[in-house]
Amino acid sequence: MSEQVLVEARGGVLEVTINRPEQRNAMTKAAAQAIAAAMDQLDADADLRCAILSGAGGTFCAGMDLKGFLRGELPVDERGGFGGITTWTPKKPVIAAVDGYALAGGMELAFACDLIVAHEDAKFGIPEVKRGLVAAGGGAVQLPRMLPRPLAMELALTGDPIGARRAHELGLVNRLSRGPALETARELAETLVANGPLAIIATKGIVRDSWLWPVEDINTYQNPYIAHIFTSEDAKEGARAFAEKRKPEWKGE
Known part of the structure; x- marks a missing residue:
């Protein structure tokens, strides 16, 4: 497993942490492949019931590592796409625990999970158009399936972020947290683990x-x-x- 992603099993829950805090957990190919491998571990281990995906250092994921992109690297896994899970999902549930920013591919990564817990001050957005890019990791496709089309269009075309409270009002976020999102995500995971x-x-x-x-x-x-x-x-x-x-x-x- 790459040092860019930390993996720990706790009470039937696989905690997967993107570990590039100095780069705001910007996604690399190595990290994407490590997340995909962790999801395979989740499905293969009968003692694991669900996973929590989070980011170290107070940020979930700021999207693609642009320095890697300029070197010709794409932060994708062959099967799972961006971040290892945007084009494939494990059979067991995955909870996104979002602190700080979930931007560009980071927002797409959160949406690829089954449930989202966010700190009340977290920010979500797909600003790709501001950089001459397209939210091709699922953002442009998923938003109009999750929101009324005019709202989805505004978020996609302006590239402006929204706060977690607004995302919660729109139904994009399941639960808000005043403390670290991981703590509330663990509470939600306990509920899932208790079920069949x-x-x-x-x-x-x-x-x-x-x-x-x-x-x-x-x-x-x-x-x-x-x-x-x-x-x-x-x-x-x-x-x-x-x-x-x-x-x-x-x-x-």
Whole structure:
């Protein structure tokens, strides 16, 4: 694993930290590949239920490392795209813990995660147009799917940032934090870890993929995601635990 990305497992949660604080965690190819490798670790380890992606030194990610770009380097992973996860997602949930700035590719990286926790003073934006570039890591595509088109167009064409409070009002951010975003993200992760792991994976897959499904074929498309859930040991354990008024003991089976 690259020293540009720190990885630690804590209580079923894989904490992945971009570790280039002096460069405001600007993304490099090595960091993108390290994040992609961490996501593979998340999916491969049955004891891990979700991940938190954050940045060291009070900033999430200021986007692409422009010095690397001028050298001909693109901060992408072959499968995962910018930052290792913008064109591919692990089957388990990923929470973005955003402090400081999530700009350009940094905002796209946060949007690639499934949930976003942000410090109340954090800033989000895709300023690529100010540099003669395009938010091609998902920003120009995802914003109009998450916001009314005029709002998405304004953010994309002006390149101006918005604060975390406004992002929260618009539904772009799940939770605001007065302290370090990582602390609130850990609280949210604890809630996910307490739930059935098979159900979490299936539910994430449905929420992520179902917007492409024709309405008349929803059940047909959904069935492969859930066919094994209702006959699983976890489903039986969940019912027993509810009846016995205790916490379930998940096996992931």
